[in-house]
Amino acid sequence: MAEPLTIDDLKRMARRRVPKMFFDYADSGSWTEGTYRANEADFADIKLRQRVLVDMTNRSLKSTMLGEEVAMPVALAPTGLTGMQHADGEMLAAQAAEEFGVPFTLSTMSICSIEDVASVTKKPFWFQLYVMRDRGFVESLIERAKAANCSALVLTLDLQILGQRHKDLRNGLSAPPKFTAKHIWQMATRPAWCMGMLGTKRHTFRNIAGHVKGVGDLSSLSSWTADQFDPQLSWDDVEWIRQRWGGKLILKGILDREDAELATRTGADALIVSNHGGRQLDGAPSSISMLEDIANAVGDRIEVFMDGGVRSGQDVLKALCLGAKGVFIGRPFLYGLGAQGKKGVTATLNIIAKELDTTMALCGRRDIKDVGKDMLHRG
Numbered sequence: 496m497a498e499p500l501t502i503d504d505l506k507r508m509a510r511r512r513v514p515k516m517f518f519d520y521a522d523s524g525s526w527t528e529g530t531y532r533a534n535e536a537d538f539a540d541i542k543l544r545q546r547v548l549v550d551m552t553n554r555s556l557k558s559t560m561l562g563e564e565v566a567m568p569v570a571l572a573p574t575g576l577t578g579m580q581h582a583d584g585e586m587l588a589a590q591a592a593e594e595f596g597v598p599f600t601l602s603t604m605s606i607c608s609i610e611d612v613a614s615v616t617k618k619p620f621w622f623q624l625y626v627m628r629d630r631g632f633v634e635s636l637i638e639r640a641k642a643a644n645c646s647a648l649v650l651t652l653d654l655q656i657l658g659q660r661h662k663d664l665r666n667g668l669s670a671p672p673k674f675t676a677k678h679i680w681q682m683a684t685r686p687a688w689c690m691g692m693l694g695t696k697r698h699t700f701r702n703i704a705g706h707v708k709g710v711g712d713l714s715s716l717s718s719w720t721a722d723q724f725d726p727q728l729s730w731d732d733v734e735w736i737r738q739r740w741g742g743k744l745i746l747k748g749i750l751d752r753e754d755a756e757l758a759t760r761t762g763a764d765a766l767i768v769s770n771h772g773g774r775q776l777d778g779a780p781s782s783i784s785m786l787e788d789i790a791n792a793v794g795d796r797i798e799v800f801m802d803g804g805v806r807s808g809q810d811v812l813k814a815l816c817l818g819a820k821g822v823f824i825g826r827p828f829l830y831g832l833g834a835q836g837k838k839g840v841t842a843t844l845n846i847i848a849k850e851l852d853t854t855m856a857l858c859g860r861r862d863i864k865d866v867g868k869d870m871l872h873r874g
């Protein structure tokens with residue numbers, strides 16, 4: 496099989512290797528998927544200034560995110576069920592990110608647990624927290640993340656209730672899941688994926704299984720979890736979590752200037768301009784279209800990251816020009832993982848780095864830390 500050259504190549508390969516219900520789980524947005532599509536499409540409207548006869552030798556993509564040195568300002572976003580794209584997916588993705596030199600964020604809803612990932616990595620990773628109604632469980636997650644030496648907590652704010660994804664419901668990925676002969680057929684036609692799954696014991700939400708009484712099998716796990724998202728979550732809870740965590744805190748899911756203003760008052764270190772990859776409020780604007788406004792509103796008071804729709808290094812550059820200090824990618828690394836496991840996540844990062852480097856150079860810049868709005872065409 497030819498080497499993948501683009502994220503789209505990896506997506507096509509993943510579609511062929513991952514059972515349909517799990518591929519669809521990654522490749523879906525809520526309701527009409529309008530926001531999901533806009534996240535990607537709106538990048539194309541941003542035009543770059545082509546500059547010539549600038550010295551383009553000795554280029555550097557090195558930067559910092561939250562004070563941590565990164566090989567390029569790109570982090571892997573927290574994604575639930577990652578271990579269903581590929582056996583032991585979170586562990587493999589964390590290792591690929593560590594070797595490349597970018598942050599990996601483990602989701603509360605991961606298949607591999609905090610401890611699983613810690614056991615195969617040497618450097619600290621980031622942990623994403625969903626605030627569950629069961630605050631005792633939330634506290635225990637925070638303690639486990641501290642014990643695993645996680646260097647930042649990503650607190651997701653845009654999932655107080657679940658946005659409905661039609662593909663998941665049609666595929667039986669509901670709470671509890673409805674498995675039928677169709678699913679067995681989907682898995683049977685993906686033998687490489689099946690072999691991987693047979694070789695691992697990690698098939699459930701291991702951050703939860705065994706840590707909550709009476710919640711063990713897949714059915715009780717998914718029902719417990721779906722019931723646990725807290726519709727009453729408030730800014731006071733952010734303060735409660737900040738105090739308990741005590742380390743670097745990132746607020747994820749800010750898409751509005753007023754919320755961004757409120758976020759700056761929490762004492763958090765960073766925010767992520769995000770609409771959850773178009774999986775929550777369908778009809779919301781794309782992340783990239785809100786980035787500049789939010790970055791301008793908060794200034795230097797808080798570090799600004801973004802995610803949603805980034806499918807190339809060129810998209811990363813555009814986001815940096817519009818005020819992001821770093822960019823998170825979700826589906827691009829999931830496609831890489833589904834396509835080729837750890838090697839595919841490394842391929843994702845290599846593709847993005849190469850595109851980022853080339854685009855930056857053709858815009859006449861040598862250092863990623865020097866990119867800015869002056870590199871964009873404002874028609």
Ligand code: FNR
Binds near residue numbers: 603651774823
């Ligand atoms: C997500 N996202 C997400 N976010 C979060 O805070 N916790 C989670 O468990 C998940 N789970 C999840 C699963 C899948 C399959 C996807 C695609 C996304 C949202 C994620 O962190 C990020 O905001 C988006 O993925 C960014 O958009 P792109 O890069 O996927 O377009």
